[in-house]
Each structure stands twice: as structure tokens, then as C-alpha cells.
Amino acid sequence: MITAAETCDFINNVVCKPENVNSLFEFGNFGSSDISRTEILILLAAIIPVVLMFFGLRKKSVIPGRLQSVVESIFTFVKDEIALGVIGRGGEKFTPYLISVFMFILVGNLFEVTPLINFPVTSRMALPLFLSLVTYVIFLFVGIKTEGIKYFTNLLWPPGVPVALKPLVGAIELVSVLLVRPFSLAVRLFANLVAGHVMLSLLLASAYFFVVQPGVGEYIVSKAPVGLAWFTLGLAIYGFELIVSILQAYIFTLLSAVYIQTSLHPEH
Amino acid sequence: MMFYLDTFLAEAEESSSGVDLLLPATSELVAGVVAFAVVFFFVWKWALPAMNETLDKRSAEIEGQIKEAESTKSEAEKSKQEYDALVSNADAEVQKIIDEGKQAAEKLKEDVLTEARAEAEAIVEKAKSDSDAEKERVSTELKSEVADLSLEISQKVASSMSKTDQKKLIEKFIKELN
Numbered sequence: 001m002i003t004a005a006e007t008c009d010f011i012n013n014v015v016c017k018p019e020n021v022n023s024l025f026e027f028g029n030f031g032s033s034d035i036s037r038t039e040i041l042i043l044l045a046a047i048i049p050v051v052l053m054f055f056g057l058r059k060k061s062v063i064p065g066r067l068q069s070v071v072e073s074i075f076t077f078v079k080d081e082i083a084l085g086v087i088g089r090g091g092e093k094f095t096p097y098l099i100s101v102f103m104f105i106l107v108g109n110l111f112e113v114t115p116l117i118n119f120p121v122t123s124r125m126a127l128p129l130f131l132s133l134v135t136y137v138i139f140l141f142v143g144i145k146t147e148g149i150k151y152f153t154n155l156l157w158p159p160g161v162p163v164a165l166k167p168l169v170g171a172i173e174l175v176s177v178l179l180v181r182p183f184s185l186a187v188r189l190f191a192n193l194v195a196g197h198v199m200l201s202l203l204l205a206s207a208y209f210f211v212v213q214p215g216v217g218e219y220i221v222s223k224a225p226v227g228l229a230w231f232t233l234g235l236a237i238y239g240f241e242l243i244v245s246i247l248q249a250y251i252f253t254l255l256s257a258v259y260i261q262t263s264l265h266p267e268h
Numbered sequence: 269m270m271f272y273l274d275t276f277l278a279e280a281e282e283s284s285s286g287v288d289l290l291l292p293a294t295s296e297l298v299a300g301v302v303a304f305a306v307v308f309f310f311v312w313k314w315a316l317p318a319m320n321e322t323l324d325k326r327s328a329e330i331e332g333q334i335k336e337a338e339s340t341k342s343e344a345e346k347s348k349q350e351y352d353a354l355v356s357n358a359d360a361e362v363q364k365i366i367d368e369g370k371q372a373a374e375k376l377k378e379d380v381l382t383e384a385r386a387e388a389e390a391i392v393e394k395a396k397s398d399s400d401a402e403k404e405r406v407s408t409e410l411k412s413e414v415a416d417l418s419l420e421i422s423q424k425v426a427s428s429m430s431k432t433d434q435k436k437l438i439e440k441f442i443k444e445l446n
Contacts, residue, residue: 057318
């Protein structure tokens with residue numbers, strides 16, 4: 001946002017708006033290449049967990065070091081609490097997917113509070129949408145494999161629904177499960193990270209504008225305290241966003257497991 | 269103020285393209301697919317098996333250590349039992365030695381007493397014997413002296429007596445002596 005705002009002419013424009021709202025979330029190109037920095041960050045969100053996992057698990061020490069403890073804790077948590085804890089019997093098959101989703105989203109989210117990056121790649125719709133579609137395909141596939149074509153009838157008309165209500169319930173279930181579910185899963189992650197990113201950007205950009213922005217130099221003395229107040233609030237929100245980043249990775253993984261569980265064990 | 273509001277509304281209307289944010293950029297989608305595929309294959313093929321292997325190794329190690337600890341404990345208990353038995357035997361041994369010592373001392377005491385008694389008896393016996401011998405000697409001496417005196421007296425009396433009277437007197441005297 002600061003990058004986008006720096007191109008504005010504050011003196012002559014009352015409202016400064018970029019040509020395309022997307023540019024607020026774009027990170028610019030990487031050097032002179034066509035690969036944007038967002039794409040580089042997406043690849044980094046894969047490379048960083050892979051490197052961490054490699055260095056954490058390569059020694060396979062019986063007595064773990066710090067990095068190994070961290071990686072093992074994450075793996076054990078996702079496996080025991082989400083894959084086996086939520087899905088239950090048969091959940092171990094989905095452990096690699098759930099661990100990958102958790103690690104990938106977590107690193108992507110934490111870019112929001114990573115100094116000098118401050119841009120969560122999950123605040124771009126591509127990643128949440130892709131991951132939610134993968135989850136969607138998995139839970140549909142598992143459901144069809146478990147129950148066959150009856151999966152859809154059971155999904156639309158759960159057992160015990162009165163005949164008179166079947167059209168209504170069927171329509172609600174069709175929309176909520178088959179249409180809205182993947183979208184809501186993606187938007188939940190995306191919206192949280194966008195909101196956090198915008199909030200942090202506004203607070204820190206406000207601080208920046210009030211204290212540093214050239215062209216308002218005559219007001220700098222009187223406005224600097226306001227900028228510092230925004231900066232302080234921005235730092236507090238920074239801590240909050242750190243929690244949000246971890247929580248949203250957990251929620252996405254947990255909901256993926258819940259959806260798979262409903263297909264794998266429809267009796268529940 | 270109105271000018272600003274109009275400008276703002278106009279700008280806001282133009283910026284309704286914010287819905288673009290919900291549409292994924294193709295290049296980012298491709299990058300996302302590639303990136304996630306890398307993470308997934310790495311976790312699936314290497315990281316998770318490596319962690320499971322580590323956990324299995326750790327479980328085996330812990331089980332081994334628990335077994336070793338149990339074995340060491342059982343050995344320690346056995347050693348303790350042996351030590352207790354040894355200590356208990358040592359007590360019995362000491363008691364036996366004491367008893368034997370007591371018995372030896374008793375026997376020694378008995379022997380010394382017996383010997384002392386025997387010596388005392390021998391001394392008493394000897395003293396008795398010496399006394400008897402002395403008594404005999406004194407008696408013999410006395411008898412001899414009595415005989416000498418008697419002879420002397422008898423000589424004196426006999427010189428004044430007849431031969432018959434002398435003879436009677438001698439016989440009577442001898443008879444009394446016996």
C-alpha cells in the first residue's frame with residue numbers, strides 16, 4: 001500500500017486511487033522479469049517449509065534438537081489432533097495432505113508479519129481457492145468411494161427428513177454443501193488475511209504518512225504524535241495478526257478434515 | 269465538501285472492480301499448484317516417513333531402555349537379596365563365633381577349675397600325707413622317747429624290783445602300749 005501510495009500526488013488529488021484495486025495487493029515484479037513478487041512468495045511458501053522439514057527431520061535423532069522438536073510437534077499435532085482426532089479411523093491416509101495444507105498456509109500467512117515482506121500470499125484468492133478446491137475434490141471423491149452414488153442422495157436428503165421437506169432440505173444442502181462449502185472455505189482464509197493486511201497497511205501507512213511523507217513537512221511537528229499513535233496501534237495489531245495467521249491455517253486444515261470426515265464416516 | 273463527496277462517490281463507483289480480488293490470477297494459481305505439489309510430495313514421500321521412522325526408533329529406544337532399567341532393577345534387587353542374606357549369614361557366623369568362644373571359655377574355665385581343684389586336692393593330699401608322715405614320725409619319735417623313758421624308768425624301777433615283778437611289769441607295759 002505504501003508502494004502504491006508513494007505514486008500518488010497528494011497535493012493535487014483529493015482521493016488517491018490506483019488504476020486497478022488489485023495493484024494494492026500486488027507486490028511489483030521481481031527485478032526486470034515477468035514473475036511477480038507474489039509468485040516468488042508463493043514459491044517461497046513452499047520452499048521454506050520444505051527446507052525446515054528437511055533440516056528438522058534429516059538427522060532422525062532419538063533425542064530431538066530444537067528444529068526437529070518444532071517440526072515433530074507440528075506433524076504430531078496435525079496427525080493426532082486433526083487427521084486422527086477429527087477424521088478418526090482411516091484418517092492417517094489424509095495426514096500428508098493435511099500436514100502439507102497446514103504448513104503451506106501457515107508459512108503463506110506468516111509472510112504477513114514477516115519484516116520486509118509483510119504480505120500474506122493467502123490474501124490473494126488463488127491459493128485459498130486452489131486449496132479449497134483440492135479439499136472439495138477429496139471429500140467428494142471419498143464420499144463417492146465410500147457410498148457410491150448414494151453419497152449424493154444421502155448428502156441432499158439426510159436420513160429421517162420428512163418427504164414434504166425434502167425439496168427444501170435438498171435445495172439447502174445442495175447450495176450449502178456442494179456450492180457454498182468450497183467457496184466459504186476459501187473466502188474465510190482469504191478475507192481474514194486481506195482484512196489483516198489492509199488493517200496493518202492502513203495503520204503503518206498512516207504512521208508513515210504522518211511522520212515521514214514529504215509534502216506535508218509544515219505539519220510534521222504537530223502530526224508526528226498522531227503518526228506514532230498509529231504506529232503503536234499497528235504494532236499491537238501486528239501481534240494480533242500473528243495469532244490470526246496461525247489460527248487461520250489451523251481452521252482451514254481442521255475444516256478440510258471435518259469435510260473429509262463427513263464423507264468418510266457418513267453415519268456420524 | 270460536496271465536491272469531495274461527489275469525487276469520492278465517483279471514485280468508489282469506479283473502484284467496484286474490487287471484486288477482481290476474488291478472481292484468482294492465473295499465474296498465481298499456477299505458482300500455487302506447483303508450490304503446493306512440491307510441499308505435498310515432499311511431505312508424502314520423505315518428511316512423514318522420516319518422522320514415522322524417527323518416532324518408531326524413539327519408541328524402540330524407550331522400550332529398550334525401560335527393559336534395560338527393569339533388568340537392572342531386578343539385578344539390583346537380586347544383589348540386595350544376596351547382600352541381605354550375606355549380612356544375615358554374617359550375623360549368624362558372628363553369633364556362632366561368639367557361641368564357640370563362650371563354649372571355649374567355659375571349657376577353659378572348667379579345665380582351669382578342674383586343674384585347680386586337682387592341684388588343691390593334691391596339695392591337700394600331700395599336706396595330709398606330709399602331716400601323717402610327720403605325725404608318724406612324731407609318734408615314732410614319741411614312742412622312741414617314751415620307750416627310752418620307759419626303759420630308763422623301767423631300769424630304775426627294775427633295779428628296785430624282783431625279776432618276776434620286772435617281767436610282769438614289762439608285759440603289762442607292753443600290753444598297754446598296744
